[in-house]
Amino acid sequence: MARRPTIADVAQLAGVSRATVSFVLNDRPGVARATQERVRAAVEKLGWIPSRSARALSTGRARAVGLVLTREPDLIGTDPFFPAFMAGIESVISETGDGLMLQMSRPGDEVETYRRLAADRRVDGVFLTDLRVDDVRPALVDELGLPAVAVGAVEGGAHLPTVNLDDRPVVRHAVHHLVELGHRDIAYVAGPEEFVHARRRRQAWADALAEAGLPSGPVLPGGFTAEGGARATQALLARATAPTAIVYANDLSATAGIAVAQDAGLLLPDDLSVVGFDDVPLASWTRPPLTTCRANPASWGRAAAQALLEVIERGTTADVELDPATLVLRGSTGPAPARGGR
Template identity: 30%
Template structure:
């Protein structure tokens, strides 16, 4: 009969002290980066750590300090969009860079279903993170409500109206959408439609509002198709709907580059030349913009900087205990290429 497997005994701080021939207190001072330890003792302790295989018990340390050393990045998107959207990846990398610089660990949490929401709320209540950054928060978002209730330092990427108390980092989606639509109008096109998306959050609503601002009295609500997600597939569906409604359409503003890429795919399959027959513009200046043929005219938003700035604000609140309310707006620019 096989012997039951037992977990190897974990080396302790006492093992390190015994191997190095110093006191436990001296080992503790070295581990905590404190001064007043001789160079010879420090070298002996470092050699002992290597020899006995000591690994610091982070959980015990966190319990003592009431700090986890981690910040959650909570992405409220379906799994498919999380993988497909380059902006989310850029936000994640920007967040991670800022947290790493401060010696904090990034914890990624993805919310796709109601069950995910319940699981994440329970996790947040367990004290596993010191702060949180929420990407794509919806109106009446239970995650934002839970973070406020738990008093966890939180910053939103975007600015839902139902959580005005939480600081946020964003761009001026409305002005940016107006500016690129005005450039599209200036090319002489008169039948311009929009594939709008994500109208349950501020970015989607503001981009539609900017499109409407640019067209003024020429705005035609029948030339706006509403799709749920910033995705390639949604762009395909939206473009088919626009062509059914207005076969003579000659300009399209897509609410994201991924949507624009889907629209271009459908237009080319329909025999439409871009930009000769239909001019197409997008939003984000993500990798999708350069995958399109021709390359996509779009709005460049600093996705990596959005993540980094959100991380900086969270870390500031963790350190000081003071929340800075309000919205930090980062600049955008129109990047004009051959698609329009």
């Protein structure tokens, strides 16, 4: 097998020192244009690719960004949001030569995970997702001097660049859509209560009912999971007066809810209307197709990656407000059934 070319080979072919090669490839000033051209021509001729570890040493960067997820690993695999979010990140960092380090963490180990990433200099910055009420991470990354971008609204006045999408208007729009269809008993299957965005969506549902002059319907936890959505739907349908419509905190729990309702002999949307959140690819393939709130996780990933790279390079960046989520009307919502028909 042919030996891989080295920086010494590039230097020899260009007739310069290895230090000069390094200066040229890292765009440092002080090298004559003709010398730069010789070095780049030698790199191209030899097909030399710089070592990531060597480049990290020369630039002081790890050339990686971090995403710490404090959820059960099997839930990550079933939640369609994060694959799309990470694909958005990759579409940006692949152009810069950076990598994405995904770190799984248990709730009790989370702080130590961030401390270890900072101490080992394994990443140049991190994304903070699943922001929680009284979240310690904004203050922690500030203490560690670790560049970070928050994905979603931050509570508590933390000074941290954010990439946010206000999901409250679209949830209110979904409820008003159901009210216009004649629904008066509209339940909600909520995400984890500790997450800021889960609380915001639940509050938007409650606010929309109040705006319509309707009492707050039943709320059950769904946990953003299929199992949680299924359990909550079974409990709602077992009530003496079952709801005619259910709004779910995400599409995964809504999809499971559709299956439970159909197993119980209900027709959608004749007997029950269902609304999800996210608009994952599967949403348009359920039967009936799922009415949902489109948030575009890939665009979140792209915007978050661009913001984090700017924080790493410049120390700061402006907050980003993404385009509002939109309500996508499909076949899972329809006129409210007559109470005698259920």
